[in-house]
Amino acid sequence: MGLLEMEGLTKRFSGLTAVDDVDLTVERGETKAVIGPNGAGKSTTINLVTGMLAPTEGHVYYDLPDEDAADLHEIRAVPADERDQAQRERIEELRGEYGITGSEPHEVVQKGISKSFQTASIFPGMSARENVQMAALANEHGSFQLNFLRKRDSFREVDETATEMLEAVELLGSDDVEAGSLPYGDKRRLEIAIALASEPDLLFMDEPTAGMSPEETKSTVDLVEDLQEELGLTIVLVEHDMEVIFRIADSIAVLNRGAIIADGTPQEVQDNTDVQEAYLGGVEL
Amino acid sequence: MSSERSDEPVTDGGTVVRDESGSGSVGGRAGAFYRSLRENEFSVVIGSALFLVVFPTLLIEGLGTLNDSIGDPGIGGYEGLASLVLIYGIIVVGFNLLLGYTELLSFGHAAFFGTAAYSAALLSSTAEITFAGFSATMPGITSPIAMLVFGTALATLLAWPIGFMSIRRSGVYFAVLTLTFGQMLYFFALGPGSGITDGDNGFGDVNVGELLGFVDLGEPVSQFGALYLPVVGNFEVPFLITLDYVAIEYVFVAVLFLLALTVANRIVNSPYGLIFEALGENEQRVEFVGLNVFRYKLMAFIISGAFAGMGGALFVMHESFIHPATALYWIQSGDFVIMTVLGGTGSLVGPVFGAFIFEYIANVISGATIPVIGEIGSLWRLILGAVFVVIVWVFPRGAYGALVDLKNIVVRAVLVLIWAVRNPGDVPEATTDAFGRFRDGLSSWMRRLMARVGLGGGS
Numbered sequence: 001m002g003l004l005e006m007e008g009l010t011k012r013f014s015g016l017t018a019v020d021d022v023d024l025t026v027e028r029g030e031t032k033a034v035i036g037p038n039g040a041g042k043s044t045t046i047n048l049v050t051g052m053l054a055p056t057e058g059h060v061y062y063d064l065p066d067e068d069a070a071d072l073h074e075i076r077a078v079p080a081d082e083r084d085q086a087q088r089e090r091i092e093e094l095r096g097e098y099g100i101t102g103s104e105p106h107e108v109v110q111k112g113i114s115k116s117f118q119t120a121s122i123f124p125g126m127s128a129r130e131n132v133q134m135a136a137l138a139n140e141h142g143s144f145q146l147n148f149l150r151k152r153d154s155f156r157e158v159d160e161t162a163t164e165m166l167e168a169v170e171l172l173g174s175d176d177v178e179a180g181s182l183p184y185g186d187k188r189r190l191e192i193a194i195a196l197a198s199e200p201d202l203l204f205m206d207e208p209t210a211g212m213s214p215e216e217t218k219s220t221v222d223l224v225e226d227l228q229e230e231l232g233l234t235i236v237l238v239e240h241d242m243e244v245i246f247r248i249a250d251s252i253a254v255l256n257r258g259a260i261i262a263d264g265t266p267q268e269v270q271d272n273t274d275v276q277e278a279y280l281g282g283v284e285l
Numbered sequence: 286m287s288s289e290r291s292d293e294p295v296t297d298g299g300t301v302v303r304d305e306s307g308s309g310s311v312g313g314r315a316g317a318f319y320r321s322l323r324e325n326e327f328s329v330v331i332g333s334a335l336f337l338v339v340f341p342t343l344l345i346e347g348l349g350t351l352n353d354s355i356g357d358p359g360i361g362g363y364e365g366l367a368s369l370v371l372i373y374g375i376i377v378v379g380f381n382l383l384l385g386y387t388e389l390l391s392f393g394h395a396a397f398f399g400t401a402a403y404s405a406a407l408l409s410s411t412a413e414i415t416f417a418g419f420s421a422t423m424p425g426i427t428s429p430i431a432m433l434v435f436g437t438a439l440a441t442l443l444a445w446p447i448g449f450m451s452i453r454r455s456g457v458y459f460a461v462l463t464l465t466f467g468q469m470l471y472f473f474a475l476g477p478g479s480g481i482t483d484g485d486n487g488f489g490d491v492n493v494g495e496l497l498g499f500v501d502l503g504e505p506v507s508q509f510g511a512l513y514l515p516v517v518g519n520f521e522v523p524f525l526i527t528l529d530y531v532a533i534e535y536v537f538v539a540v541l542f543l544l545a546l547t548v549a550n551r552i553v554n555s556p557y558g559l560i561f562e563a564l565g566e567n568e569q570r571v572e573f574v575g576l577n578v579f580r581y582k583l584m585a586f587i588i589s590g591a592f593a594g595m596g597g598a599l600f601v602m603h604e605s606f607i608h609p610a611t612a613l614y615w616i617q618s619g620d621f622v623i624m625t626v627l628g629g630t631g632s633l634v635g636p637v638f639g640a641f642i643f644e645y646i647a648n649v650i651s652g653a654t655i656p657v658i659g660e661i662g663s664l665w666r667l668i669l670g671a672v673f674v675v676i677v678w679v680f681p682r683g684a685y686g687a688l689v690d691l692k693n694i695v696v697r698a699v700l701v702l703i704w705a706v707r708n709p710g711d712v713p714e715a716t717t718d719a720f721g722r723f724r725d726g727l728s729s730w731m732r733r734l735m736a737r738v739g740l741g742g743g744s
Contacts, residue, residue, distance in 0.1 A: 050573075109575035121573070123566040126559075134563050135574040137556050155556065198574055 002069055003028040003202055003234050004049065004113075007076050007091075009058035011044055011258075018044040020258035021058070023076050025069075026202070031228055031235040033245045036255035042238045043118070045255070046204050050115050051105040061098040062111055063201070068094055109138075114200035118207045120187035124180030128171055128190055129162055131179050135197035136161035165193040168230075169223060185216035189223065196227070203227075205237040209244055217244065224248055254278075326554055329633065330547050337539045341367040341531045348649075365603065366648055368535050370641045371542040372599045377624045377636035378549045379592020384622065385630030386558065387585040388565030392618045393447065393463030396470045397590040399612030400443050401436030401597030403474070403482060406607050408435045410490040415480035427494025429502065429537065433598045440594020441587060448586035452579060455568075464615055471613040487608035491601055502534040502602075509533060538599055545592060550633055552588065561585050593621070627673055629683020638684045642672065 002025035011019040169189040254262040411425040451462040628639025651665035680687040
């Protein structure tokens, strides 16, 4: 059953429906790719989950126990206006318990959902180590437990986490370098380290290999695979590079004009005629 | 200095410092010692304390000698300047936490400065105040510490709601909102609140009492022992205490300045410092590591408001008079911004240099008489503007950044000299190389300058 569940997620921007009634499940421990042509609503969907945008309609649920998720799936299959009283009460209960809709991004992160951005979102003027320390501090000391008269050096465990994460992305050698002067590929890796230092269960990656050379792409793909194996992370990635997707994705959801047109294993998606028509224009993969 | 260096073969024929990181860091034991000293937070405090002991002497005697040497154009009136610089120093150190680290540009910090000044003044006053039909007699509590605490506390309390409402918006909107709140207070003090503030007449009933019940802040430091230490008698501290015109008030202000600097230094080195810096660099990322951006920005705002309040309370004790135009008008807020940028936002103490340059021009240069223009007087802002443009243009890291650059040049020069003495044989070749590099550097700098002013190449 899913770690992350979406139910009827919809976002309209003054007339344009960017995301249209999306029901989607991200299973625990899987790597799910979200693909689709430009403007299909991939990034908007992620932004709805991470709290960057508030949905017009629909709900997002996180970390449901299996029996609750099963209930959700059952009710989700019934159109909203046909649900009976018990179903409506049950889904309200689930929303209260597991709903993260409308949370601020920092609240979503605190629940265990991290994100790496399409363009490396780092702190360019700080050293690579400080970049990761920031995230580790936030993770271990929460929103407002910090004393502003306490010396930073005394947070030893924060520094250990930073070292660990820098090691994981193979940046330990350049931890004193100002982050802004790192090569682009390293900046992306640093951003992954920042995202990991929050100790997430679920990691969103928005085009992790965009703008990378083939070598950088390969090492990033290796890194993502390692992370998934070692940390048991659940990963959702938006990506254009089909080679990358078919190598690392366990399942693929295809979006077109804001709606899900296919969701399944890479093989299923590949064989789906709708996908071939709508997204790939009939070209064989 | 770098005794280990001499054993290393210098193969590139360049100067010794070429292979360093470029920021003028010094190798060897001396360099390592210097760096460890610089990293230690107490060295900032102790270094500043030593500087504060000689500061009035440097200011009064040193610049007095300079004046005489250029034929004394009438520059005078130093006596209170040392205290004034430190009072503004406290404000801009706090303001820099907001502007330099968090990169929030507030144009409303006069609100906290003025609120603290008026509330400290009112606390010490025995005047009758009226507002909206109510009237009260002020308590006349003249203890300097009580005035300081009361003023700072009220400023901090005010910073909370103003910050809360302003920080919801960012960039220009934030700046304009803070400006608006500041102006609201200014017009309140002039108009409806004039029963409290005495409006445009200014408030003059400021009574600064004796510190701890017995120390008169107006007495000269040189008489401290004679007046208050009957057993010890008078004693002398080199530099500071020999000056008859340095008041005990200076010591009071200097101690508080040190306290403010210590607290600010600790904040910068606490997790908050890192978060403030991160907020200035990439707010979205801070949100996405799970931190409540709003709360941390608000905290930076309140902390800087408290520093401005501390400065305001000391200012009114120093001046014994307060007027809405000096306390609350938006130009006062702008002056804090100018001082901070002038001194340099990249470091903790940088803005204090800005406060010094600003106050020096405002209080000393304004009294000078120069050819063509005559007495400078109120034209001092023109001079300040010119200095500001030059510093911001030539030294983007402010006056303090310029001093750091200068220090690095001196350190390099000394290292080169040491190297030259130890390797006399390599000197001619190295000189040729260095000259070549200098020529290349100069021409590329010229090209960039031309491009910058819109002439010639560049991209």
